[in-house]
Amino acid sequence: METKVTTTSQAQQRVPGFACPRCGQFMPVPIQQLLHHSSLVCPWCHQRLNIDRHASAKALSILAKVEEAQQRVNNAGSI
Ligand SMILES: [Zn+2]
Numbered sequence: 001m002e003t004k005v006t007t008t009s010q011a012q013q014r015v016p017g018f019a020c021p022r023c024g025q026f027m028p029v030p031i032q033q034l035l036h037h038s039s040l041v042c043p044w045c046h047q048r049l050n051i052d053r054h055a056s057a058k059a060l061s062i063l064a065k066v067e068e069a070q071q072r073v074n075n076a077g078s079i
Pocket of ligand 1: 020023025042043045
């Protein structure tokens with residue numbers, strides 16, 4: 001059984017982020033911010049959230065690769 005997924009341009013516009021554990025609202029979080037800051041403040045309820053960098057190391061390394069690839073695409077597009 002094969003499932004085919006159609007990729008659209010909309011998929012590239014998906015904003016990285018996660019749901020706030022306190023208020024449940026979606027927080028858009030730039031990858032750069034996840035990579036370089038150890039805490040975030042929810043824009044909705046102003047709850048400070050510490051990023052567990054050790055537990056998130058694997059996810060962060062994947063995000064870093066995505067970010068790197070995106071910047072490469074952006075650089076190529078601007079030339
Ligand atoms: Zn919140």
